[in-house]
Amino acid sequence: MVGTGGGAEEAVWRWVEAGGGRLVLDGGLATELEANGADLNDPLWSAKCLLDSPHLIRKVHLDYLEAGANIIISASYQATIQGFESKGFSKEQSENLLTKSVEIAREACEIFLNGHSNQSTPIQHPILVAASIGSYGAYLADGSEYSGEYGEAGTLEFLKDFHRQRLRVVAEAGPDLIAFETIPNKLEAQAYAELLEECNINVPAWFSFNSKDGVNIVSGDSLIECATIADKCGKVGAVGINCTPPRFIHGLILSIRKVTDKPILIYPNSGERYDGEKKEWVESTGVSDGDFVSYVSEWCKDGAALIGGCCRTTPNTIRAISRTLNQGDKARQFSVA
Numbered sequence: 001m002v003g004t005g006g007g008a009e010e011a012v013w014r015w016v017e018a019g020g021g022r023l024v025l026d027g028g029l030a031t032e033l034e035a036n037g038a039d040l041n042d043p044l045w046s047a048k049c050l051l052d053s054p055h056l057i058r059k060v061h062l063d064y065l066e067a068g069a070n071i072i073i074s075a076s077y078q079a080t081i082q083g084f085e086s087k088g089f090s091k092e093q094s095e096n097l098l099t100k101s102v103e104i105a106r107e108a109c110e111i112f113l114n115g116h117s118n119q120s121t122p123i124q125h126p127i128l129v130a131a132s133i134g135s136y137g138a139y140l141a142d143g144s145e146y147s148g149e150y151g152e153a154g155t156l157e158f159l160k161d162f163h164r165q166r167l168r169v170v171a172e173a174g175p176d177l178i179a180f181e182t183i184p185n186k187l188e189a190q191a192y193a194e195l196l197e198e199c200n201i202n203v204p205a206w207f208s209f210n211s212k213d214g215v216n217i218v219s220g221d222s223l224i225e226c227a228t229i230a231d232k233c234g235k236v237g238a239v240g241i242n243c244t245p246p247r248f249i250h251g252l253i254l255s256i257r258k259v260t261d262k263p264i265l266i267y268p269n270s271g272e273r274y275d276g277e278k279k280e281w282v283e284s285t286g287v288s289d290g291d292f293v294s295y296v297s298e299w300c301k302d303g304a305a306l307i308g309g310c311c312r313t314t315p316n317t318i319r320a321i322s323r324t325l326n327q328g329d330k331a332r333q334f335s336v337a
Contacts, residue, residue: 005273008204008237010176012177012263016305019125022325025267025308026064026072033060035314040126043141044087047079050097051087054104061108067315069308070125072108073179074170076101076241077266080142081166095169102173105129130206131175133192135184136164140299146210148219158288159191160191164199166311171201178205182243185219189229196235206265211241214248215255223255231260240265243310247271263305267294270312289313293320300325 030046036056042048044305049057064072079101084094109127116123135157137145144150171178178201180192189207200318207230209217217223217264230239239262240251246268256264270292280312292313297309309317309326 008235009262010207010237011204011235012206012306015070015126015128016263021305022300023070023126023128023306024068024318024322024325025265025306026061026069027267027309027315028269028311029057029060029075029077031312031314032063033057036060043078043139044083044288045078045141046075047077047083047097047101050075050100050104051078053256055098055102057101057271058108058111058159061105062112062152063315064318065108065112065127067092067189067319069318071128071130071177071306071308072105072334073130074101074175075103075132076170077132077181077271080139080162081169082162083139083282085148088271095165098166098169099173102129102131102175105131107173122241128176130172130177130179131173131203132172132179132181133163133167133170134181135188137184138182144216145184146183146212148188148217148221150185154185154187156187156191156194159188160195160198163191164195167195167201168199171199171203175203177237178203180207183207183209184217186217186221186226189226193229193233193236196233200296201235205233205234205235206240208237208240208242208265208267209245211248211252212244223252224259227256228259231262236262238263238306240267240304240306242267243269245269245271246292249295249299250302251306253299253304264303265306265308266299266304267308267310268313270317273278289317289320292317293324294323296324301308 033046036048038056063074063272081094084097135145183189210224212218227239230236239260249268251264
């Protein structure tokens, strides 16, 4: 594990440098779990596979690593102590399942590295595990992660109490990073920042927000204000956007860059629209892998250092991103020579 405390930003920059100036994130976990036969019709969503099919999680992680991902994100986005307890598990069992999500990701990395250790060109770039922490809205599984509207639960202390032990457990499970994903409002970002300090978490974190208008995050809160919260927290090593249509990313990167010099990470969804009431993605509203990847060079020019995909993206998407970034590296080397 690299870097602690205020060194979170430095740790991420070192990984980026070791990756040749860019790191590739994985793609949609739930999308691939369903493609491999998993039934995710459950409030636990992809975390349901921690209970009944952990081998599928491991397989999907490996598929993304083989596609070129440097960072895989654990199956804990919708995994919470409260959610597991509602299924009848004890607090200890629930915490063990959170730990298991990180362990499965770590096992996948080890299998991948062992499989490439005897090749003529062994893996040189970092292979990292990010432990996912989804929003309170993700636990509710009612679509509020795409609105940030929490009603009476929308207080700073409530959100801190909800996330506190979960954060401690995943940090102790041994990830390289902690990924606070799909943050829908400024209040939850503030709760995360305070918890990182209060719990003295020494694993570099990233904050990624989601937007549906290309200007603000989904609650209507200012992206610049949210990114400022992340910038001021020494435990946060990178700031960015996930689960947002690709067409909005350019402007969002420029907004984030106004308030932080920390690495920027970008992992949009496929551009398809999610119907919160039906709890399903609307078909034929997204972009093809080719169209998705056509944005990548622009995002790099804008300053994105970590790039991947979110919902409805696949290993093919990540393979295309990795190939595009590698071609860009070769072109730069040729121009310098």
